[in-house]
Amino acid sequence: MKKNTHIGIFRKGLNTLFLLIVSYSWAEEVVFVQAEKTKLLVDSKMGSAVAGEVTRGTSLKVLELKGGWYKVEVEGKTGFISKLFVSKTAPVGVAQLKNVEGASEEKMARKRSSNYSVSAATRGLQTGSRNRNNQEKYRSNNKAVEDLENAQVTSEEVHQFQEDAEFNKNDRK
């Protein structure tokens, strides 16, 4: 009885393995464009002629990996794209990422502060000496960082800036 049970389990295992292998071979590898707009090139060289343009979020079917380049297919066209401009994860913007549960900056700061306290306590440091040691070497200017963050340019301004200069207008086709 035991022998047959083992055979049954073994057969199930083999079937599962086979089906999993088949399913993985069916699942095509895809990468997503991370750059706002980038080029699909004819060859795996940055200076190569342009086969087409792809924009952020476009999924590309990977045909081959060649050094730092993917040979990809999209809408029946093939070309090369540098690994620098794509990722296996679909792109998310800054605003969207902030909404991800459990990843608020405030929460992180609290967590880090708590870790610091634990670490300092195990080293036997007093709060006063801790602050004195840090302050002696490098001072902080948080106001300057705040000002920098508040003096940001808008995406409309950046796009206008691009258009004024007519970047990449005469790319080799």
Add this chain to the structure above:
Amino acid sequence: MIGSNTNSNTERVFFKSGTKICLKGNRLWACLVLSVIALSCSSTPPVGTEGTLAPSKAGKVLGASKETSNLTAEHKNLAQEVEEEVVIGKALAAKLFGTIGSYDRDPALLKYLNLVGSNLAFQMGRPEIKFYFGILDTEEQNAFALPGGYILVTKGLLKKLQSESELANVLAHEIAHINLRHMYKDIKPKRTVSGTESLVRILSRGKSDISSSLTQAINKGMTLLLETGISHNLEYEADEVGILYAYQAGYNANDLGVVLGRLEKEHIGGMMSKTHPAFGERIKKLDFIIEQNQIPKILRARGEVLQNRFETSQAKIVK
């Protein structure tokens, strides 16, 4: 014989019932496997069909484009990592501003710097990061890339530059450091502390350097920025990726080498020579990358527009 038959029957019966069980089990397994297949298919959207089709001005934009609204577990990890990078980068920026000084007397130059930098960042590989470009108030020539998207350039370096393309190449080098997480990988706090580490910490009463915290990450970061620098190989990597970024944006990829050549010619070293490889060696490697990638040494933009806005923005600091 009878006994044997009985045994055989019993075995057959068992086998039959076993088969039945097996069939039921197979259905279960088949369901599970089909679910896996379905999941793998659903996580792989059809090529070029996610979202609505992008507007195609000249009919050359391929596929569809949009940022995903379906956040996955990978995005959650990414969010945590980015937040950690930002906390560290912000603290390091505050320390650099506090130690060196912030140059905030020229809002037009700051805006121009952010336009050049953001234009590059928009076209690079990390849309989840917001980049900030600031100016440090020192005559030394250097630029710093901090985790989380903070890039600080010295007033001294801005004075030495002669075109927007040169500035873009410098900023692209710094963006490459951030996108490749060069400093962050080196200084990031440990996520978990093992039991052994906790024991060592307690027993050593602080003499052990195993513990890792935000403060330690920041102190280590400051040491890397101002004293030792990161490894030379990482600098070469940022040079390579930086010029590819600059070329991708439409700037002349040769201009990073031009800037380094000028600094070398004028015997400018100081802080930068302490933390970076020798200029000559970097220029040699840059030339090789340009040749290998068959990158034309040209600007693909309206040169007069770029030069005009560069000189207008730089005017105040070069007086």
